[in-house]
Amino acid sequence: MSEIRFDGQVAIVTGAGGGLGRAHALALAGRGARVVVMDLGGAQPVVDEIAAAGGEAMGWDGSVSDAGAVAALVAAVMDSWGRIDILINNAGILRDKSFAKTPLDAFDAVMDVHVRGSWICTQAVWEIMRAQGYGRVLMTTSSSGLYGNFGQANYAAAKGAVVGLMNTLAIEGAKHNIRVNALSPAAATQMTRDLLPPEALDLLAPETVSPAALFLVSRNAPTKTILAAGAGIVALPAITETPGVDLGPAPRPEDVAEAFDRIATQRGAEPLDAAWAQTRKFVEMAERRRG
Incomplete structure (x- = not known):
């Protein structure tokens, strides 16, 4: 198996100031990509880290749900590097409460970042990828979105929504060699550190998830595929349908x-x-x- 490399490619990673996004950004840079580190106030340390390791990166402080800021970022990247090959929609927030106690603003905030943010960032690079005849987009879903989790109705709704977005974009992007996938990570990050015991946190380093992310944005990546990854384990969740039972023309x-x-x-x-x-x-x- 040949080494997966990203030489000559440009990747944008959202929410890359720490946790999973930082791990993805460092891994891409380590394999030759020029990386745009996007985060709300925390991009520069990761840019410096990439530069210190001999890589090339630029930082951008802004919200993924701000269409104007994202458009400005994309314009700046095109001015500097002339192409965008990879987008990893990683930015996320939590506002956990049971469904009955979740205020509408907590629902709106989570949907704004995860769903609106993924939509805005992907739409901002979509025509560039179409014109290039090449693009790789990665959504970040969650086991909560795939299977449900008590106290995370808003988060689960958002993470389920990005799977639907992935499914349609994979179809629309196919003829332009744009492949769209989703990652369901299990990792110790700022979002999960209060939810897991210390012994689990030691196993679930973000760096154990990034190999699956890099595969899903590589040249030979599949499309319309979800991979779950964590602690060095990778699995494939799948949406399937049974053949169906014919109940007649007027079933009761x-x-x-x-x-x-x-x-x-x-x-x-x-x-x-x-x-x-x-x-x-x-x-x-x-x-x-x-x-």
């Missing part, structure tokens, strides 16, 4: 209830390539019924 709720075990436990569950694949499957099954 009772028919669904009676068939539920068959619907849920069928063998042959598989991922679908797009929303219309499900519609096509249902129509084809119904047409077979009609003969």
